[in-house]
Amino acid sequence: MSELKTPATGLTVGGRDLGRRRGRSGSSARLATMWTLIGPALLVYLGTVVASQIGGPVAVQGAYALVSLVAAVGLQIFTGTSGVLSFGHIAFTAVGAWAYGLLTIDPTLKKALLPDLFSFLADVHAPWPVALAVATTVGGFLAFAVAPFLMRLNGLQAGIATFGLLMVVGQVLTYWSSIGPRSGQAMVGVPADLPLERLVLVAIGVIIVSWVYQHARTARLLRATREDLTAAPGSGINVTIHRVIAFTISGAVCGLGGGLWAATNRVVQSSHFGVGMTFTIIAILVLGGTRSLWGAVLGTLVWSALDSLLVYLQGGVTLGDYVVSIPEGARPIILGATLIVALMVRPDGLTGGRELTWPVQRWRRRG
């Protein structure tokens, strides 16, 4: 409940009260607060610059990492703030990707590929910013529509019900040929409108949205319900409403992630949005630390770096007289083992669920 006791700033960093720190030195506290936004954004930007400088496959992996980042930040907005598990967020990503694909594929090509489409979907065409906005809206709307039902559940039941949502949406997208390709086939020909430099701007935008949300009153109240589901409603907090708000925002961000995914992958197929992608996003959050934005960012960075390293090793690396390589199937096995080991060794993630702290202040205090 420490969150509720800080009316001055309402901010906590890893459970520590920022209000008290402000009393000591106002400007450095403000800096520390801004640093929780600037630090992650800067890291994402620098990481993208490095990836694009290296180029080739690393730049491609960097693009996918940015897409994963958006989806992970989206899931973190809900799961991190509310403490409720969701296996269903990839459903929002899926509808976002669907919306983006349907809006950007050239109508002539679309009519040939997807003959059963509703006629208004067959004719519609939009530039990428509009398509991204629609993907975001569709994801957010679906989340808002199912939230009143799902948000009453906790723990295991929430996990199962959100998993059910993923299954339902997956099956509808696979088989309903009026809104997509026939049974499980792919939508191809999504134009490559989002190169790395645009992706990174969208990703930083999402980080800003998440940061602003984390500092809003509704997020503070929701964190209180996460810490104590009995006391918070007793203090007059309506759990369901604040969960619905978080779920809707997080669904919208995941929908946006779906749009980015469609533009990056350029082929959209319902089988992409299943248990595998859910696994990746959850693993990223667990690795980094579910409870902070910094956790989502650091988790994506470490996970993507590990993944890229494994891809690199698969190709074989020459070290002096030896060629080091790992067999074909080893990459997903190592990734899977990483999640389990992370849960055992650091259940709160690499960041321990804390936001990034401003490094300079620590040095000053020592001196």
Place this chain on the structure above:
Amino acid sequence: MHFGQSLIDALSLGALYALVALGIGLVFGVMRLANFAHGEIITGAAYALIFTWHLGPVVSVFVSLLVGVVLAILMELLVFRRLRTTTPATLLIASFGLSFLLQRVYEALFGTNVRTAPVASGLAGTVTVLGLRLQILSLVTIALTAVLLLAVHYFLTRTNLGLQVRAASTDFRTARLLGVRADRVIMLTFGISGGLAAVVAFVMTVQTGAVGPTFGVPLTVLALVGAVIGGIDRVIGSLVGGFLMGFASSFFSSWLPEGIVRFRDAFVFLLVILVLLVKPAGLLAGSGTVERT
């Protein structure tokens, strides 16, 4: 299709799902773990059947049972024992990760394509009883389930170890204080759950004759969901929930109209979400809480 036939089919699929849900529910009782990776125990046992069937049915079934039990116990020793003090949500994520990991291991070992063998192909035929053409396998499944349920019931209610399992399920901490050995009881429960998974693997392998890396997944997902809507904190709840799940999907498959039958699982899951809204703790929930106290 004749109504009696589809009734027997639904009963047998319900029985099969009930066995899966029973294995999941027993472990949940003592561990508060809803084990996604139960399906990978089924897959492992099914691979064992396929690869050893040429050695004769007795050897093959024995090896398969052994694989199921050992896999389940290894999961407990290597992974879940170290996570015992965490929340059910964390355990669920861990088992989700373990399920993904084991599928990739199977892929690396046995390839992504299915492996085939004519396992107990004699059971795949049909018999005519009272004018109904019934699959022998359906009848065998129902009989097998009945026997196993009686055995598990006898074990839980009439033996000392079974009493310890029940005590640990009801109140783990008090049971430990009263001298129940936690590690032994949990390991035993995982072993039983592994054995049940091997039986399920046998029935499924006879039915399909082909095993791939994700062989056990669809069955486990539906049975796990069934266990939760039945009330996973009681064995009877998991059992009934699992049965209903299998029964409902079999009936939907037989009787939904042609154009809609592809959306069968969507209907099943919508039903599940509705049930969870009305009774979040499950249809037959006990008085205890789902979180371990």
